[in-house]
Amino acid sequence: MxxxxxxxxxxxxxxxxxxxxxxxxxxxxxxxxxxxxxxxxxxxxxxxxxxxxxxxxxxxxxxxxxxxxxxxxxxxxxxxxxxxxxxxxxxxxxxMRVPVGEALLGRVVDPLGRPLDAGPPVAATETAPVERPAPGIIARDFVTQPLNTGILAIDALFAIGRGQRELIIGERATGKTAIAVDTILNQRGSDVTCIYVAIGQRATAVRRVIEAVRDKGPFARTIFVVASATAEPGLRWLAPFAATTMAEWFRDRGGHALIVYDDLTRHAAVHRELALLSRQPPGREAYPGDIFYLHARLLERAARLSAGLGGGSLTALPIAEIETGNLSGYIPTNLISIADGQIVLSQALFAANQRPAVDIGLSVSRVGGKAQAGALKSVAGRMRLDYAQYLELRMFARFGGFGDAAMKARMARGARIGAILAQGRFQPLETAAQVALLAAAADGVLDDLALEAIGPLKDRLGAIIAADPALKAFRDDPSALTPELRAALLDCVRAAAAGRADRKGAP
Ligand SMILES: Nc1ncnc2c1ncn2[C@@H]1O[C@H](COP(=O)(O)OP(=O)(O)O)[C@@H](O)[C@H]1O
Ligand SMILES: [Mg+2]
The missing domain is CATH 2.40.30.20 (Elongation Factor Tu (Ef-tu); domain 3)
Known part of the structure; x- marks a missing residue:
């Protein structure tokens, strides 16, 4: 007492x-x-x-x-x-404090919350400090809910959970921004608030992102925090911290938020620039010694909060750009070690038209598997194995043909998995369609189709599943795949392959 x-x-x-x-x-x-x-x-x-x-x-x-x-x-x-x-x-x-709250939604602001969209000043009634301590261990809970990207290669193989920090890393023009933006667009049907932070990007690139979200995404639930290449170094330095404070407001009220940092390589560069100008002692690659701590304390703020604190989450997708496939640079290795996994994009795959150019061997998601929907998990494991075998066989096949019928069948299977993993921009797949495609691949439903037929099949599949009353409950909660549901989904894939509008109807 x-x-x-x-x-x-x-x-x-x-x-x-x-x-x-x-x-x-x-x-x-x-x-x-x-x-x-x-x-x-x-x-x-x-x-x-x-x-x-x-x-x-x-x-x-x-x-x-x-x-x-x-x-x-x-x-x-x-x-x-x-x-x-x-x-x-x-x-x-x-x-330093920034405005926080719902008044920022649908706005494009600088890191201090000042409008960049020619709109009125942000009508926020609250502010919060830009640097805030990350939630401690007691305040956190396990990552158990998926953050669906709508990108099959990621949701099936490297599932991301709410509260996770997943790095997107690759060379210039390998589709890093595209993956992050597609993930934002896929939140149109979810309860996730999105924050896109542009750090040192060209203004035209930023405008393309904003327009994509305005045309196709949850614009009214997205905040754009922009410090482009021409912004003051101080604003570029501040941007990720200020934007995280804006994102935390949703997390701390039991909501779910997703923040994209595009990109932290440029943030590291401005940190180095300011450190050198202010005569702090340079360390490795001339970065000041606190560069690891800088990004660790930023990304620690992403979290799934405990039920007692409302159970909200902040998921972070930091982006890093590397030079010529060199993942072992100072900043990339720092970020890889801080994050809970990385999606590695490959220039070679991108050039070979395998897009998204996710390098299956180098990518990893360390916590998202536990959050993956049960039905997806039940079909994804088999696909991973089939596809890995295919990639290996394909290497050897270069040195001479395989006569073996079993080999040929494996090659055909793998090529079809490659075709369902290929996904253009703005073509999200909902979980039910992802499960249907992976189940169809595993059961050989796609084996006799021409590879060129698989793209159009995927375009038709979503509507067929959506129109099916028997699949309504599964679409809302794809946690378990019963044999009946699996059969129904396979029928949908067959209908899509045959060009029908539903799984029972005539052609
Ligand atoms: N899945 C995809 N399918 C087709 N084109 C893509 C895909 N992903 C990205 N692109 C295109 O590739 C180019 C580079 O993508 P971008 O995301 O800007 O790369 P980065 O952010 O890595 O520099 C853009 O023109 C983009 O439209
Ligand atoms: Mg980019």
Whole structure:
């Protein structure tokens, strides 16, 4: 009882201390010593804190990136025009905060929540700090619910669970952004709120993403946080942290959110740029020593919360770009070790028109298997085996033909699995259709079809399944595949192959 009173008293004391205005301290004035590419060296602000917002005499904002003995390294969040050596600068007394809440949905904003879509200011009533501690172990629960991407190669082989962090990694133009955007589009029928963060991307690339979501996706449940290649380095640095704060608002209210960081290679580059400009000691590949901690503390904020905290989740899809297949670079290996798995995209597969160009051998999902829908799991294992054997046989087949009929059958089977794994952009497959295709492949239903027939079959399949009253309950909850359901799904695939509109009707 006594201990409790003490805690209460302590809390009261803490509250009162925090309520005391910073007074003269908040009006502490400093002076700019030097300015260079987005950074100012400031003296005279002895009590400024890391991450505190500073106001320059032009009215523009910056924040404290590093504290040296008597000089502060301040990063600009606004154009620095007009700020020069001798300019005055003021503490705000406040750490950086961003608007949070539903008012951000359907908006394109900069990392401070300022509109970039020519709309009115965001009508948020709440703000939250951009740097927040990640949920601790007690606050977390196991990842048990799937986050469906609609991409068969991922949902079947590298299932992603709500609360997971799955890295998407590959060379330039191998479809990294396409996978993330297709995953957002696939949330049209789900309860997941999406946050797309563009870091250092070209404005045209960002516009394409926004337009795709506007045309085909859950635009009204998506937030775009944009710090493009021309934005201040400070904004590019801030973007992933600020966007995560916006995403956490949904997680912390029992909701489900998905955040895409496109991409963290560019974020690492701006972190290095700012570190070098502010004269922090460079380490490996000239990155400062805290680069691992930077991305670890960011991605730790993705989580599935415990039931006591509402059971919400934040799933993270960080993207990393690598040079010429080199997964062992400093930043890629850091990110691979932080994340719960990686989808590796291969330039060779992309060039050979196997798209999405997922490298089955190098990709992995370390927690999502437990979250995968039961029916999908029951057919995916067989497919993985059949396909792996096929890829191996295909290597050997190059050195000479196989006469063996069993070999030929395996090759035919594998080629058909390759064809169902191929998926264009904007062609999501719902779980029931994924199960139907994998069951059909396993049972040889596709073996006699021409490879070219499989694409059109997939296009027709979704509508056939959706029109079937007997499959309605399974579509809503694909957790178990009974023999009857399996037979019905195979009939749907046969109907799609024959060009019929439903599984019973005439051609
Ligand atoms: N599954 C796919 N099918 C067909 N084209 C694709 C597919 N995925 C990506 N593309 C195309 O490939 C190009 C590069 O994709 P993008 O996602 O921008 O690559 P990255 O983000 O890796 O640089 C784009 O023109 C995109 O439309
Ligand atoms: Mg991209």
């Amino acid at each position: 006594k201990a409790r009173t003490d805690t209460a008293a302590l809390n009261e004391l803490r509250k009162r201390m925090l309520a005391v205005p910073l007074g003269p301290e908040a009006r502490e004035r400093g002076e700019v010593l030097a300015v260079s590419d987005g950074i100012a060296q400031v003296s005279g602000l002895a009590s400024a804190r890391m991450g505190e917002v500073l106001r320059f005499e032009t009215g523009k904002l910056g924040f404290v990136l590093a504290l040296d003995e008597d000089v502060i390294q301040a990063v600009f969040l606004d154009p620095m025009a007009g700020v020069e050596a001798g300019s005055a600068v003021e503490r705000s007394g406040a750490l």
